[in-house]
Amino acid sequence: MTTVRLRQSDYEAIVAHARNSLPCEACGLIAGKADDGVKTVEKVYLLSNTDNSPEHFSIDPKEQLTAVKDMRANGFVLLGNFHSHPSTPARLSAEDIRLAHDGKASYLVLSLAEEIPVLKAFGVIGGEAGQQTLEIF
Numbered sequence: 001m002t003t004v005r006l007r008q009s010d011y012e013a014i015v016a017h018a019r020n021s022l023p024c025e026a027c028g029l030i031a032g033k034a035d036d037g038v039k040t041v042e043k044v045y046l047l048s049n050t051d052n053s054p055e056h057f058s059i060d061p062k063e064q065l066t067a068v069k070d071m072r073a074n075g076f077v078l079l080g081n082f083h084s085h086p087s088t089p090a091r092l093s094a095e096d097i098r099l100a101h102d103g104k105a106s107y108l109v110l111s112l113a114e115e116i117p118v119l120k121a122f123g124v125i126g127g128e129a130g131q132q133t134l135e136i137f
């Protein structure tokens, strides 16, 4: 069972990025340290959705490259990514699962469908999404 630990300030940064990106989906990367099934997010990268769509996203490849270099410089590992669902629940869509190729990554989905945002973390192995424990601290 994987646990993803996310600081309150990083959670708030993701929510703000998602709200600023409305009506489109927002996206980004999460990086930090992984230790025995516990992933601690040390840095969140708020990146551009080049699809400019309310229903899907593609992370800007140039921004992704810059973020990965920054992770290396800081000694962080890529833990996964996040994206928002402006009007649907916090679960991976069939398309999200189809595009989730990294069995070790955590895929975070933030739903803005209700007034109070809902953030959930998932792992995807063999086309099956399994929810991970998300701890905001």
Ligand SMILES: [Zn+2]
Residues within 6 Å of the ligand: 083, 084, 085, 091, 092, 093, 096, 109
């Ligand atoms: Zn999605």
